[in-house]
Amino acid sequence: xxxxxxxxxxxxxxxxxxVHKDCSTYQVxxxxxxxxxxxxxxxxxxxxxxxxxxxxxxxxxxxxxLNTEAFKxxxxxxxxxxxxxxxxxxxxxxxIKKKIAGNILSAxxxxxxxxxxxxxxxxxxxxxxxxxxxxxxxTAPEVLHMTEALIGDKTINWDNENIIVDHxxxxxxxxxxxxIVITAIVAAYGLPIPKTASRSLTSTAGVxxxxxxxxxxxxxxxxxxxxxxxxxxxxxxxxxxxxxxxxRLVRSVERQIGITQKEHVVxxxxxxxxxxxxxxxxxxxxxxxxxxxxxxNDALRIRKLVEYVGDMLSxxxxxxxxxxxxxIGNGVGPVLEARDVMKILRNKEDAPEDxxxxxxxxxxxxxxxxxxxxxxxxxxxxxxxxxxxxxxxxLNKIIHTQxxxxxxxxxxxxxxxxxxxxxxxxxIDNQRINSIGVWAGAxxxxxxxxxxxxxxxxxxxxxxxxxxxxxGTSTDFAYANSAVEGYSGYEISRE
Amino acid sequence: xxxxxxxxxxxxxxxxxxVHKDCSTYQVxxxxxxxxxxxxxxxxxxxxxxxxxxxxxxxxxxxxxLNTEAFKxxxxxxxxxxxxxxxxxxxxxxxIKKKIAGNILSAxxxxxxxxxxxxxxxxxxxxxxxxxxxxxxxTAPEVLHMTEALIGDKTINWDNENIIVDHxxxxxxxxxxxxIVITAIVAAYGLPIPKTASRSLTSTAGVxxxxxxxxxxxxxxxxxxxxxxxxxxxxxxxxxxxxxxxxRLVRSVERQIGITQKEHVVxxxxxxxxxxxxxxxxxxxxxxxxxxxxxxNDALRIRKLVEYVGDMLSxxxxxxxxxxxxxIGNGVGPVLEARDVMKILRNKEDAPEDxxxxxxxxxxxxxxxxxxxxxxxxxxxxxxxxxxxxxxxxLNKIIHTQxxxxxxxxxxxxxxxxxxxxxxxxxIDNQRINSIGVWAGAxxxxxxxxxxxxxxxxxxxxxxxxxxxxxGTSTDFAYANSAVEGYSGYEISRE
Numbered sequence: 005x006x007x008x009x010x011x012x013x014x015x016x017x018x019x020x021x022x023v024h025k026d027c028s029t030y031q032v033x034x035x036x037x038x039x040x041x042x043x044x045x046x047x048x049x050x051x052x053x054x055x056x057x058x059x060x061x062x063x064x065x066x067x068x069x070l071n072t073e074a075f076k077x078x079x080x081x082x083x084x085x086x087x088x089x090x091x092x093x094x095x096x097x098x099x100i101k102k103k104i105a106g107n108i109l110s111a112x113x114x115x116x117x118x119x120x121x122x123x124x125x126x127x128x129x130x131x132x133x134x135x136x137x138x139x140x141x142x143t144a145p146e147v148l149h150m151t152e153a154l155i156g157d158k159t160i161n162w163d164n165e166n167i168i169v170d171h172x173x174x175x176x177x178x179x180x181x182x183x184i185v186i187t188a189i190v191a192a193y194g195l196p197i198p199k200t201a202s203r204s205l206t207s208t209a210g211v212x213x214x215x216x217x218x219x220x221x222x223x224x225x226x227x228x229x230x231x232x233x234x235x236x237x238x239x240x241x242x243x244x245x246x247x248x249x250x251x252r253l254v255r256s257v258e259r260q261i262g263i264t265q266k267e268h269v270v271x272x273x274x275x276x277x278x279x280x281x282x283x284x285x286x287x288x289x290x291x292x293x294x295x296x297x298x299x300x301n302d303a304l305r306i307r308k309l310v311e312y313v314g315d316m317l318s319x320x321x322x323x324x325x326x327x328x329x330x331x332i333g334n335g336v337g338p339v340l341e342a343r344d345v346m347k348i349l350r351n352k353e354d355a356p357e358d359x360x361x362x363x364x365x366x367x368x369x370x371x372x373x374x375x376x377x378x379x380x381x382x383x384x385x386x387x388x389x390x391x392x393x394x395x396x397x398x399l400n401k402i403i404h405t406q407x408x409x410x411x412x413x414x415x416x417x418x419x420x421x422x423x424x425x426x427x428x429x430x431x432i433d434n435q436r437i438n439s440i441g442v443w444a445g446a447x448x449x450x451x452x453x454x455x456x457x458x459x460x461x462x463x464x465x466x467x468x469x470x471x472x473x474x475x476g477t478s479t480d481f482a483y484a485n486s487a488v489e490g491y492s493g494y495e496i497s498r499e
Numbered sequence: 500x501x502x503x504x505x506x507x508x509x510x511x512x513x514x515x516x517x518v519h520k521d522c523s524t525y526q527v528x529x530x531x532x533x534x535x536x537x538x539x540x541x542x543x544x545x546x547x548x549x550x551x552x553x554x555x556x557x558x559x560x561x562x563x564x565l566n567t568e569a570f571k572x573x574x575x576x577x578x579x580x581x582x583x584x585x586x587x588x589x590x591x592x593x594x595i596k597k598k599i600a601g602n603i604l605s606a607x608x609x610x611x612x613x614x615x616x617x618x619x620x621x622x623x624x625x626x627x628x629x630x631x632x633x634x635x636x637x638t639a640p641e642v643l644h645m646t647e648a649l650i651g652d653k654t655i656n657w658d659n660e661n662i663i664v665d666h667x668x669x670x671x672x673x674x675x676x677x678x679i680v681i682t683a684i685v686a687a688y689g690l691p692i693p694k695t696a697s698r699s700l701t702s703t704a705g706v707x708x709x710x711x712x713x714x715x716x717x718x719x720x721x722x723x724x725x726x727x728x729x730x731x732x733x734x735x736x737x738x739x740x741x742x743x744x745x746x747r748l749v750r751s752v753e754r755q756i757g758i759t760q761k762e763h764v765v766x767x768x769x770x771x772x773x774x775x776x777x778x779x780x781x782x783x784x785x786x787x788x789x790x791x792x793x794x795x796n797d798a799l800r801i802r803k804l805v806e807y808v809g810d811m812l813s814x815x816x817x818x819x820x821x822x823x824x825x826x827i828g829n830g831v832g833p834v835l836e837a838r839d840v841m842k843i844l845r846n847k848e849d850a851p852e853d854x855x856x857x858x859x860x861x862x863x864x865x866x867x868x869x870x871x872x873x874x875x876x877x878x879x880x881x882x883x884x885x886x887x888x889x890x891x892x893x894l895n896k897i898i899h900t901q902x903x904x905x906x907x908x909x910x911x912x913x914x915x916x917x918x919x920x921x922x923x924x925x926x927i928d929n930q931r932i933n934s935i936g937v938w939a940g941a942x943x944x945x946x947x948x949x950x951x952x953x954x955x956x957x958x959x960x961x962x963x964x965x966x967x968x969x970x971g972t973s974t975d976f977a978y979a980n981s982a983v984e985g986y987s988g989y990e991i992s993r994e
Contacts, residue, residue, distance in 0.1 A: 012554035038755040059507035136631035
């Protein structure tokens with residue numbers, strides 16, 4: 005038996021057990037490769053990877069250390085007696101072997117996999133096996149089974165509401181923050197919209213990153229329910245909420261390996277929405293050769309898939325194919341995007357028209373979920389709510405309930421990217437704009453990003469500013485600058 | 500800039516960078532998921548996963564900690580100035596996306612992947628992506644390209660030798676330690692045989708585990724060359740040798756996820772053999788419904804594949820399909836297997852006949868690589884060498900050169916598993932015997948394992964001992980005992 009020690013290291017959902025190389029109980033010097041251990045002493049065994057320590061300040065030979073994640077799970081005090089054995093293989097890994105061999109997995113198999121992931125019997129590497137093996141192909145019923153497995157046991161309860169709406173975009177289009185405008189309009193109308201959004205690591209900004217410029221987005225369930233009760237709307241980061249825990253673990257690994265399959269995105273989004281108690285959902289499918297969905301055929305396939313899974317799980321889905329050929333709005337990066345959103349809500353003349361129109365269009369589709377509204381009236385109602393200032397008022401109330409954020413400043417290091425010759429902006433490359441935004445630091449610092457002053461179709465004179473880069477640190481600024489020298493992302497046709 | 504600190508933790512080929520949560524330079528509190536960092540300060544950047552620390556005894560806010568693996572790679576002293584950025588994606592990961600989508604990868608793509616793995620730009624999770632995506636299917640040319648990519652830059656040089664032989668079994672059959680007997684016979688004959696073997700974690704014993712009972716197997720290249728020069732034979736653990744480094748990294752991850760594809764096994768074995776300078780190789784393909792290769796069709800496919808890759812890479816391969824329907828020899832577990840091997844070499848009457856005959860057969864095939872030997876004479880020559888005691892003499896010389904091991908004792912906790920009724924042993928389940936051996940502790944403690952007193956075809960009376968379990972610790976013993984209660988692995992038909 006060894007004495008438990010909390011090693012204060014956070015490893016992002018990977019559990020670690022630290023054993024001293026001269027451990028008094030376990031011979032670990034001979035261990036030659038990664039070994040998953042089963043730690044005994046708590047109510048349930050905890051699974052963790054063995055790491056060998058040669059520093060008694062971290063763990064002593066008579067101690068067994070657990071990192072912060074594993075220590076929370078074992079849930080017994082430091083100093084308690086603990087022991088370990090080599091973990092047996094979670095049986096559901098056999099289903100993954102079957103999937104690699106090209107088979108279709110059953111609902112039960114997806115459930116077993118999700119169960120083992122929830123019990124932390126899967127390492128991050130095992131989760132990668134799951135993602136990559138199912139990445140090759142999944143039938144529509146498999147996507148359904150995966151969605152069901154990801155929902156988890158707990159869904160948010162909305163006692164007296166008949167209808168809970170939300171909106172989600174499949175993404176890949178920089179600046180596309182319709183969600184905040186939509187939430188404001190729909191909440192002002194009075195349909196309850198607990199918008200769940202995500203933070204981003206690899207793109208310039210997720211909806212949660214942008215709204216975090218204005219308000220606290222790390223809501224617990226109570227605050228979310230309070231804001232819906234009082235304001236009919238809320239925007240919360242799903243990663244901070246206690247729903248669909250398996251989905252959270254799987255997505256965290258998926259981000260790291262950077263391999264995103266559409267079937268996984270669909271099951272993940274629907275699982276979160278269903279766990280949040282959403283009954284009616286608009287899904288925005290932007291299509292563009294540099295968006296996530298490249299062509300209309302793919303978009304139609306995704307739409308059918310989303311509709312099928314939605315039908316089977318009794319969530320009403322309106323999947324809308326939209327133009328994803330260029331960035332939406334002017335700002336790319338949290339602070340700049342929040343500025344665009346507020347311009348629209350304040351009915352400013354220089355508000356970006358494309359972002360405003362897309363928001364009105366999608367908000368209109370959501371409003372039409374209301375049986376009291378006649379078909380075709382959604383857009384006009386949404387427009388009236390926006391122009392009257394009621395949408396702004398609704399968002400301010402939401403911000404007040406969620407807690408106002410200390411608004412970060414715009415990055416003070418700027419560079420203007422100029423038109424090399426006169427002509428017309430022919431094309432703006434979403435992926436390149438996103439990359440330059442990330443190099444400028446937008447995924448780490450809310451004030452960084454790009455301000456797009458010209459959009460597709462605009463006439464430009466040689467030397468006109470196409471866009472302005474904002475960075476917060478000189479390193480990021482240098483990265484973004486050197487990236488721009490290569491290829492700015494803008495294509496201009498000579499007149 | 501932060502000051503470098505060596506955090507004395509070994510994580511088995513995963514690099515870790517430790518940053519204090521109140522780091523003076525990098526804001527890490529907001530980091531929400533696994534992030535791969537690029538650490539600058541050494542000659543080449545080092546890639547490592549970020550972990551956040553809340554204990555100044557591990558790292559202080561002005562320090563950047565690297566675990567032992569990463570600290571070795573950065574190769575600059577503690578206290579040196581270091582900085583970090585978020586790592587960009589290794590470009591070869593795009594090839595993995597292509598593979599997931601069902602494409603065939605080129606030689607160049609396999610090379611790029613291997614290069615990025617060698618540079619440690621792949622995390623273990625990325626390596627899993629590679630393994631699982633190629634696990635779905637690989638064409639024969641892909642297996643060739645993967646083998647080439649795994650060989651690496653360095654191959655062992657055997658100046659004056661025209662022919663270097665070796666033997667390898669595809670495995671899955673408990674007790675099957677022909678390799679040691681074969682090495683002794685071939686070395687005694689005079690053909691140089693630098694046998695590379697592996698340690699096992701998940702099965703009762705690899706060849707390296709068993710030979711480690713008799714001699715040191717962690718050889719450097721010099722000792723290997725010395726033993727070949729002086730004794731014509733050596734048995735070395737490939738994991739401890741500085742060859743095929745990418746293969747070592749990939750295999751370490753493969754063991755952890757427990758998903759082994761035959762194509763990967765073929766490329767791995769051939770890469771190691773070629774990197775060791777082997778020119779002539781006998782491959783043993785045991786077939787049995789509880790062996791790794793289940794049926795003759797599969798075995799023939801593997802043989803064709805091995806022959807194709809061997810031809811293209813100019814290594815002469817004799818692939819032999821053998822009977823893998825039951826364990827070979829009596830001992831299962833390092834000490835018991837070593838006992839069997841020594842009985843054979845000492846020409847003891849109670850030496851296991853099946854292990855002896857299989858060893859002679861395979862040794863004979865290797866001897867026939869010698870152009871001076873007439874076809875069909877190999878077996879007889881091998882038998883003469885064994886019976887004359889020259890094989891034993893050769894092995895003793897090899898043990899002397901490699902360094903004699905402090906022979907571990909047989910596990911003192913024993914249990915006899917008895918025949919429940921009289922009859923004939925119909926079948927012995929390889930997988931079950933292996934599992935019970937592992938539960939008994941054979942993968943951790945060399946003295947643990949099973950001693951099989953009855954084999955298929957043997958008549959047994961009710962109460963006869965079928966096999967004896969040996970364990971070193973009461974925990975392992977209890978595991979093995981409870982496993983036996985369920986299913987002993989023996990099937991007996993009533994007379």
